[in-house]
Amino acid sequence: MVNDIKIKIKQNSIIEEVKDISNYIPINFTYYDPRNSLFKAGRRDRERVTVYTCNNSENCDACKRNKCAMLNGLYAHSCSYGQIKREEGYTKAARRCGDLIRKRKDEYGDVAYSKGDLKFLCYIGDYVFLPLPHLINYSNSIREKNFFKGDGDIIRKENFTPEFIVELIKYRPRAMMGGEITSYQREEIPKFCSQLKRYMPDIFDKVKMIYPEIEDRIKDIDYKDKEAKVVTLLPGKVKLSTKILEWDGSVIKAEGNQLTFWGLTKEPVVITPDENTYVQIIDSAMVTEDTEFKDE
Structure with missing residues (x-):
């Protein structure tokens, strides 16, 4: 690696024994590019990348739902099965700023920002x-x-x-x-x-x-108006944007006039949701043990 790139590695471990990194697979990748920052970046700010790896993703309920405890907290959260590798590259002023990010995107782009912080039991x-x-x-x-x-x-x-x-x-x-x-x-x-x-x-x-x-x-808990993945709900009425539509367990059914941007009237419209389609819950009875909420 070129001399201008500094590497910082944090072993994110909460168990005592030394880990064999050969069993770890990348599960999440994030980066900071000072050239495109939403906040004002100084000329000496460096590009940064973070790679999260795990040796137990197949036996982790969080990972199965695209969450990870290591993403909790401001800096990092410990996990017995995970490691965090951080790297710093060129400064914003350097002509080659972005080299490190591009290189790591080639390696880990398929898991970029693929996990969220963990909020559920x-x-x-x-x-x-x-x-x-x-x-x-x-x-x-x-x-x-x-x-x-x-x-x-x-x-x-x-x-x-x-x-x-x-x-x-x-x-x-x-x-x-x-x-x-x-x-x-x-x-x-x-x-x-x-x-x-x-x-x-x-x-x-x-x-x-x-x-x-x-x-x-739990008797007073009401899930009404909470957002959840529609594919994890029982059939019933759901709210999508401001419209009340019907979820039948496979597709969301609507009438054309409920989707006014198409200029339709009462034509039947069917929406096939994917794994990331969220709706607002109308009836708490639609919630099951498999329901995934947006705020969890």
Whole structure:
């Protein structure tokens, strides 16, 4: 590599043993080009690329839904199965600025920006990702730091017991200066219980046996107007833009006058959605354990 290119590599590991990188495959690629930045870039700003690799993508519920824990946080999030490689290339002022980005696009362009940050409860190999804040804090952490892996929201699968889940539900984190962080109980726990029921129904049933009150935490949840992938919803009415259309489980049905930009009247129109077609939910009963929400 030419002398002007500086390479920085961060091993994003939360396990103790040395990793064999030969088993890692690229799952996501991002880059920063100072020449095309939305914000004003200085002449000394360098092009940057980041490659995320994983050795367990086939056994990761997050990766299967195009999400990744390593994308959480401002700088990076730890994952037992992942590594992050960062590189810096030429400055904006250099004539060859962009060389590094072009080279890495040739190598990893097929996974460019293919993953999003992780916001839902899921299994990651032998671990569980908990989408809950404040579990480690300055006042009353739910467990010692070494109970968690890395950033305080991943635990070993064997520790994700019904009893511990009840602790999570009852937990009331406190702020550093005193006082309860009320958003945890008001907002986070109903969402967590809902995800537990949808994504891990067997675990939910076990929790319900020792803590029937868990049903009370989700009874008021309403999915109306939330955006979700239409192909993950049961048939029913959905909203696309401002129009109420019919989803039959295979296609979205409409009348021509609902799509005025075509200049039609009552002609039947059929829209075949793809994996990334999002609609607004009209009826919460359309939601299943497979439903994928845009904000998750």
